[in-house]
Amino acid sequence: MGQIHQHVHTEWRGGTCRVKWWSGEYLDNGRKRYESKGGFTDETSAYEHGQNKLYEIRHGTHVKNRDGATLMTDWLDDWLAAMDHRPLTERTYRSAIETHIRPYFAKRNASVADIDVLAYRAFKKHLHTKLKPTSAGNVMMVFGMVLDDAVPRLIKVSPVERTRRRGKFVKKAKERKRDMTPEAVEQLARNARTIFGESGYAFIWTMAMTGMRPGELFGLTRQYSFPLWPTADPRPDPEEYERHEEDLERYGVGPDLMPALRVERQIQYVDSRLQFLPPKYDSHRTLVIPPFLAELLQGLLASHDRDWVFPAIMGGSLAAVNFDYTYWRQIADGAAERSGPLTRGARPEIHEVPSFKGKRLYLLRHGHKAWLDEDGHSKFAVESRMGHEVPGVEGVYSSVTVPMERAIMKTLQERWEGLQERLTSKET
Known part of the structure; x- marks a missing residue:
């Protein structure tokens, strides 16, 4: 038998347990909108998962199931449509997306939620096999903005790595300039x-x-x-x-x-x-x-x-x-x-x-x-x-x-x- 604890409901289906929790929203008919997840092997784990989801909802960090499943290609469409930059900047961002970012993730049918730190690093490694370091860095800058803007609706945190550095320090190469004489x-x-x-x-x-x-x-x-x-x-x-x-x-x-x-x-x-x-x-x-x-x-x-x-x-x-x-x-x-x-x-x-x-x-x-x-x-x-x-x-x-x-x-x-x-x- 299932149990109801406030806004969390667990129930057994076949050999696994499913948990449902109230999303904090209402359907058009006035009934509560629930989200769910199945596949648990014990009721305690299912219930704790539901409680964790309620905690996220109360603290504004929850990602709805339907939002988390948003394909990267769809999010790129939304992101491009919402751009408000000067024409040259928009052209640069659009080129990075259409030439590099969209083809890579469309081929993998990836959702935004699929892009974790490892997927982020894999894309970065892929770019560096195709482009010079400066060009790859420019594409990654755009990619980082796309992922940052997906928080908190589509993903809880951005996988973009900016402050952490692994391995030995490598000083950034600086362009050599000679004094300009008249x-x-x-x-x-x-x-x-x-x-x-x-x-x-x-x-x-x-x-x-x-x-x-x-x-x-x-x-x-x-x-x-x-x-x-x-x-x-x-x-x-x-x-x-x-x-x-x-x-x-x-x-x-x-x-x-x-x-x-x-x-x-x-x-x-x-x-x-x-x-x-x-x-x-x-x-x-x-x-x-x-x-x-x-x-x-x-x-x-x-x-x-x-x-x-x-x-x-x-x-x-x-x-x-x-x-x-x-x-x-x-x-x-x-x-x-x-x-x-x-x-x-x-x-x-x-x-x-x-x-x-x-x-x-x-x-x-x-x-x-x-x-x-x-x-x-x-x-x-x-x-x-x-x-x-x-x-x-x-x-x-x-x-x-x-x-x-x-x-x-x-x-x-x-x-x-x-x-x-x-x-x-x-x-x-």
Whole structure:
């Protein structure tokens, strides 16, 4: 005979005992909804299991039977539908799921509850046989978020391993970077000029002198560049009226004004077409530039009628080409003499820049920050210029003042002038 203890009911069926417990919910007809589990060989074990389930229900850690049986593929559908990120982030997450996570668990017909620590490790091991460590780590990051969000409805705890470390400590490899010198930047700029003209020369020096991200430079248009900005600012956000008025008093063309660029957007491929997006982390910012760069940009914009400040060889956006492959690798690594339609006739040999050979374009941005740090500028001014959030009290109370900006302009200009003096002295 079965026994009822409050909301737990045990009963024998054949040679095994089954336990039922109240889930804490009611059916549409008003009756209590019960869950159950069978296969026990003694009534005491069945009863204790039911009591444990009631304890979990009271403390909010219970996973319902029907939820625990949710297939991983179904949960991935729900997780993707609930994403609320920027387009590029969503594209990255979706690619990791559709390319790696879903096929692996769909093949195994796994439920979310099936993914314990061992299953998690097995998937991680599988990825590392297919991908490079960085790519595998990115997929595991997405997988970890998917599992974390399944708690507590589908699983009690996440099997993601983050804090525990087994085996000997292995120091994370750090990218080797060499100090960025003005001479190296000048050689990069001259190489870029050989490949895509004055646009290339100005592009390299603008990145080195502003620390702008590649997508921000690719998407920079006339109205946000010196000498047109801020008078040509389309003012897309009427709530920033006060900022617009201050910009007109602070930046522009004139003896008392500072030349500057406005980082208002970036350009990236979304759904197979180029689109303007807010800058990374919504890091809208104004970047003062040294006088030599202001003169360089003014001359560049006067030399062409494109909307892009830095047009590609054929006049379009640099974002529309594979910049790293088509331009950057030759700029940094060098290239043999050649001729053809894309080289605008005969093109001389391009000499490698040793400190950037095999390195990323992004290191120009890193080098800019190093220059600012070397010159002893305010940490808040430096981080703000880089588009970073400054945490804590410093981020709340500090602001970038005119003297800070003028100091940045001065030291950057001095780097340029020092370079010119050294180049002149070599020539003589």
